[in-house]
Amino acid sequence: MDYEKIEQYIYEINSSTYDILNALTPFYRYKLYQKIKENSRLNEDCSPEILADGIVNTLSHMKKDVLDSFELASHSYKELLQVQRITKTRLTRKANRYRINLRRILGLSRDDDEVQSSFDNDKKARYQKIKFNGYSVQDSIEKKIKNNRSRDWSISQCLNESSKILGMKQTYGESGWFMTLTLPAKFRNMSFEQCNDEINRRINMIKKYTERLGILWTAIYAVELHKDETPHIHIIYYVNDYNSMNEAGYGWERVKTDRDKLLDIVFRFFDNENDARQNDNFTIENNQEIYSFDKCLGYLFKDYGKPNVRHGFIGLRRDIKNVWNALYGGDIENSCLSYLSNRKLFLSITLMYMQDIDDYLYGYPAFTLFAISGFKSGKINELANRNIDLDDTQFSMYQHELQKMRNYVNPPRQKSDKKYKKVRKTFIKSGYVLVFGNVYLYINTKIVFDYQCEKSKGQPPPSGEGKGLFI
Structure with missing residues (x-):
């Protein structure tokens, strides 16, 4: 197929169509010519003028948004970076979606798309060159994907076990x-x-x-x-x-x-x-x-x-992934955990690290979502509450397993047990809070200024109470 002759005829028939096609990279342009030839059922030895006329006719019926996407879809990664610097907008995702639509028109798979492969390789090579403390940006991206997969796998395993009980x-x-x-x-x-x-x-x-x-x-x-x-x-x-x-x-x-x-x-x-x-x-x-x-x-x-x-x-609750990340990563001051008490917080972290076969045999992974109230439905979350009579719920047939879960999620309180109070200690090793020179005994809170409790799980100290106790 003589592409130069075809494009010469396209220019003579309609110069604006020629300009639109010229925005496409040669790989996509030539694939488009071949696709139009197949759809028009033209012979292999058809004249370039007939094919050019078919191409002009086909493009005249294409949607405007498809034609407008030709230029951005054809940019290499380096060219796209220059456009992003000028426009101050992120265009990578948009360009990738434009290429998807082009491949759907041309009947190409992602693996056969030379433009997409070149774009991905250039992007990966650039990320590998940018390093911080010996780690490249590409290493960080791959690590994040691996961590996210592990997180979703863990949530899925717990959901499977919870659904069983x-x-x-x-x-x-x-x-x-x-x-x-x-x-x-x-x-x-x-x-x-x-x-x-x-x-x-x-x-x-x-x-x-x-x-x-x-x-x-x-x-x-x-x-x-x-x-x-x-x-x-x-x-x-x-x-x-x-x-x-x-x-x-x-x-x-x-x-x-x-x-x-x-x-x-x-x-x-x-x-x-x-x-x-x-x-x-x-x-x-x-x-x-x-x-x-x-x-x-x-x-x-x-x-x-x-x-x-x-x-x-x-x-499951809408922010389940954020909650799981914060608990597993030890970010206990994250705002998404504000609804959890200290006891539930400590218990949830303990359950997340249970991965042995014996733990699965005892059913501990099934308790994790109940401990963090991880379900969207309040009817399921309230099953972990001792005050709810299981006979009055639609899950009364499964009382044995649910009662086992309740006993684990709600262990009896002991006066000498201080481990739950140590979870959110924030002021060095003590639980004191300074408020304009006055000292208050207030466990598990941040430093409070002007009685505004910042990033705290509890309420600020009551005004006027406790003055003179330590000074």
Whole structure:
């Protein structure tokens, strides 16, 4: 294919189209010519003039936002840095998404994209050159991804164990269910942003409808990309599937479980999966019972840290990742931990470091989310409260395991036990607070000026009380 002749004819037919195409890097430009030739079903020996006319005609029907993205998508990493310095805006993520949309138009995979590969390599090489205390920026990025994966893996393990003692599982000793949800075929011709927004919209609607019906469920999910970079979602979910029966007439009628209701809602918003749901192979391929949780979770985390792949949780508190980071890293003064008492704080940190097989046998990881009130639902979080009668909850069938959790999360208080008071000691080794020359005995607080307690878990000292006790 003589590209110079083709572009010469394009210039003669329509100079503005030539200028638009000239913004594209040659790799994308020539791939676009080949794609238009295939779609037009032209022969290999067709004249350049006919192909040029087809190219001009095709670009005239393209959306303006796609044509405007050509220049930014074609920038190398060094060129993009210069543009960022001039505009004082971050454009890396935007450029990457523009390239995704171009690849979807051209039918390219990310591995076959020479422009993207060159961009990623240049970016990585630059980050490797920038070093602080012997560590490069690239080392820091890779370490952060590794730490985040370990954190999400740990949360997932605790969620799996917690769901078991709540009865949100298949049968005794087993885990939840695995499901893959995809968008309809029409979204393969839409932009990456549209597909991503649609995935988020449908998941949010599922959460909204289940909340309206009072369905308690939790999940671990991963949004990944197909080969054509259309997003899809993998979910490990937990929900009550107890078969309750109601007497109806002369027989018994099976009432829908929470899992049945949940699946009805899911396939209402992912209606393209309904046909597969009716097939005999559906329970094996699309809605699989989990018998090896670690292997299933490993499949869910196989692309962790890759571009445009994200992992998250459903049914847990919104800031669960921040809470976990602060507890595991020992950042006990972090504002996201303000809701935890000293006893719960100490207990949560102890539970997080339990990773032996014996600890799992005793069920300790299942208690972690209860200790930090890590669930979104107050009905589940309150199960750790001794004042709640388990007989009055929907989890009354699982009192044995829940009572075991309660006893561990709420150990009896001992007057001689001071370890909980040592968790948040902030004023050297004492618990004194200075307020304008007056000294107060006030354990586990920051220094207070003008009676404003900064970064403190408790209340400031009461005004006027305690004067003259130490001076």
